[in-house]
Amino acid sequence: MNKINLLDDELINKISAGEVVERPMSIVKELVENSIDADSKNITIEIIDGGIPYIKVLDDGCGMNEIDAVLAFGRHATSKIKSTDDLFNIGTLGFRGEALASIASISKVLLKTKEENSLYGTLINVEGGKILKKVKCGCEKGCSVEVKDVFYNTPARRKFLKRPSTEAMYITDMVAKIALSRPDISFKYIKDKRMEFMTSGNNSVNEVILRLYGDELYSNLIETEYNDEYMNIKIFLCKPSYTRGNRNMQILFVNGRFVKNKIYTTAVEEAYKTLIPVNRYPVAITYLNIDPKNIDVNVHPTKLEVKFSDEKEIFDSIYKSIKNALNRSNLIPTIRHDMFTYADITENKVEEKSNPKQLNMIEEESTNKILEVYPNNKSLVSNVKESSEKAYFDYNDVNAFNKEIENTHIENFNTLPDERDDYKIVGVIFSTYIIVEKDDVIYLVDQHAAHERILYEKFMNMYNNVQGKQTTIPILINIEPGDDVIINENIELFNKLGYKFESFGNNSIILREVPVVLGQPESRQLFIDIIDKLKRDDFNKDINLKEETIIMMACKKAVKAMDSLSKEEITSLFNDLKVTENPYTCPHGRPVIVSIKKYELEKMFKRIM
Incomplete structure (x- = not known):
């Protein structure tokens, strides 16, 4: 049979x-x-x-x-x-x-x-x-x-x-x-x-985005376009303050066809890398028109996947387009009056020592209401996470945070004050937030996040000229089995970072030179941290190694929350921040600076209605 x-x-x-x-x-x-x-x-x-x-x-x-x-x-x-x-x-x-x-x-x-x-x-x-x-x-x-x-x-x-x-x-x-x-x-x-x-069919992408996804997403849009002899790219991306919990809004159309492509999502996320928090994803709607001969759509029966003949060219074009668009845009969040809530005075605990007369006066003047920036009297900008540095924003409820923060690049006072501008450093609150006044705006600057951003950009600029310092006594490092393969595959990258080393046998290596950054040699721990990064399956060493290494260095060397700074140090910090390429977020994606308009304060205190 x-x-x-x-x-x-x-x-x-x-x-x-x-x-x-x-x-x-x-x-x-x-x-x-x-x-x-x-x-x-x-x-x-x-x-x-x-x-x-x-x-x-x-x-x-x-x-x-x-x-x-x-x-x-x-x-x-x-x-x-x-x-x-x-x-x-x-x-x-x-x-x-x-x-x-x-x-x-x-x-x-x-x-x-x-x-x-x-x-x-x-x-x-x-x-x-x-x-x-x-x-x-x-x-x-x-x-x-x-x-x-x-x-x-x-x-x-x-x-x-x-x-x-x-x-x-x-x-x-x-x-x-x-x-x-x-x-x-x-x-x-x-x-x-x-x-x-x-949808109306009037050929307006903006109108379709507004109808489908609403005003909040639409109001955060930035448009950018790139053209060369091989392709045309038009991207509608959102500011870093508007993020999502998954990649569903990283949308790619190739010659009018919706497709999924890892090269695309990687390019988008790398462009936003130091601008948004971990486990949040940027919004980018991209229209890529390319010669059909340079793509293969016959990859999967559902036609949801494509292959590009030159993936590096696609990656570079999308990455640079988004990066340039973000660098051109103002990204300072503005705190608005409607972010604040009112609470009953009785909800707030008053010590027994309080003078009853004073309390009665407060109640009469406020009609039993006080203005509460955030529940439980937490910080003005956001709920602050109790951490070793006590200054990081709590992103456990990022959706709520994003709804409360509004970006704008229309009003000039939302741009960071220029060195020539008449601004005044008012002081520091909670030993963490620098208050700066300019015209009708107050800026709150997180000193740790600001210093991180400054150091990150300095280190990035120094990257190609990092010098190694010969150690007085060779440093012996024990590595895990298999780490020698990772190290040998990435010798050039380690050399660029200022490391010189040699094998010592039995899962050990000797560091002969270590990188010197801002006059200080880096520790052996950084070398081990780099190896751990390279072990990750999802780690793109060509893109990530340099950035993540420098982010680690910047974070360790930056001033911390609760560190006391002199007036001269604060002025220097703010002036250095103004000349950075991106003064809006730290390398981890947390905000560096937010602004409050005088108009919003006056609404808060009922000076205007």
């Missing part, structure tokens, strides 16, 4: 469907991409209960005649390509001819379509991959596809679907990304008989 069997078309289609149709979101994606390829100007997407029982996509594209409508349900039937050469010059979203066949094999499909000059349209009903009905019908130009009972004939696949609300979330996210990819098309998205959103 034969062991090898030829599979029939029905089973082949179901296997193919497993690659193309992972969930209802995959169906919506494939159908909407077909509508876009048909030159539609208006596309309506409707789903019920996460798309499991019902999906409908309606467009006003070119439509199909009766013959093409039948062929469209065949495997590998497509109008997009004809030869192998076409695979290397793909200008459409679809090209394999698998979508409708795969969808129809695991659901019940009703197709209505009509070409512009036809007297009538075509209706085709398909269930489980079999055409049950084909008749002429009356319909508008374009195409309407209804999909019912997804995975009805493959219960094993259906049981792996999430709850309808979760499946709907996947669909909503995908439709939003497709709408972003084509601002020139009007998209209408209806979920459970309720309009979720509609």
Whole structure:
């Protein structure tokens, strides 16, 4: 008896469907991409209960005649390509001819379509991959596809679907990304008989972003563009104060196609590296147009991944574009009146020694209210974390922090005072925050974060000229098994940092020279820390080693919170901060400086209403 069997078309289609149709979101994606390829100007997407029982996509594209409508349900039937050469010059979203066949094999499909000059349209009903009905019908130009009972004939696949609300979330996210990819098309998205959103199709990316993601994200946008002979890049990125808890808003469109690419996310996150806190992710919506011959979209059945012929060029272009845009923008957060809350005076504990008369006077004058900067009388800028340095911002609730901080680059007083400006250093509060007054603005500067930023940029500039200092007594370091391989692979990087060493056998090395920074030799611990960094699987040594090493040095050498500084030291610190490339955050991404307008203070004290 034969062991090898030829599979029939029905089973082949179901296997193919497993690659193309992972969930209802995959169906919506494939159908909407077909509508876009048909030159539609208006596309309506409707789903019920996460798309499991019902999906409908309606467009006003070119439509199909009766013959093409039948062929469209065949495997590998497509109008997009004809030869192998076409695979290397793909200008459409679809090209394999698998979508409708795969969808129809695991659901019940009703197709209505009509070409512009036809007297009538075509209706085709398909269930489980079999055409049950084909008749002429009356319909508008374009195409309407209804999909019912997804995975009805493959219960094993259906049981792996999430709850309808979760499946709907996947669909909503995908439709939003497709709408972003084509601002020139009007998209209408209806979920459970309720309009979720509609775009105008006026070709304005800004309008689509505002409609989809709201005013808070939109108000933090920075636009930048890059062009050369190989590519065109347009990026809509958010200021570092507006971050997300995952990478979902790092969106890349390549030639109008939404794709996922690790080179892209790495470039985006490296550009923001010293500007945002750990475990927060930047927002960047990027449109990359490139010669189709320089990319491969035929990597995965879902077409969500692409390969670039020159990944380094892509990385460098995106990284530099974002970095330059951020450097050109003002990023000082402003504290507003609406960030402050009022609390009952009775909530605040008063010592028994307090004079009852004085307390009564306070109550009468404030009508039982006091202005509370933050609950529990915490610091003006943010809740301060109890740490060894006692000055780091608490980012446990970063979303709340981001809602409270507003960036602006429109008003001139939000820029850092220039050296020639008439500013006054008022003093220091909590032995940590320097108060600076200029015109109608008060600036609060975190002395540790400011010094970290200053040292970081100094060390970065010194990096290529770091000098090693020969040790009086060679330093013996014991390393872990396998560390010698990492060290030998990165000798050039260690040399650039000022280290000279040699193997001493038995998992030991001897340091002959160590780097000298600001006149002081660096400790052996830094060498071990660098090895630990290089061990990380997600560590990109070409990008990260220099920066992370210098961040460690800057943090260790910077003045700490609670350190007392003289007036001259404070003035010097502030003047040094003003000439840094990025005075807004420390290398770890925490704010260095925030501003409070006189207007906000006057509103607080009810001088103006």
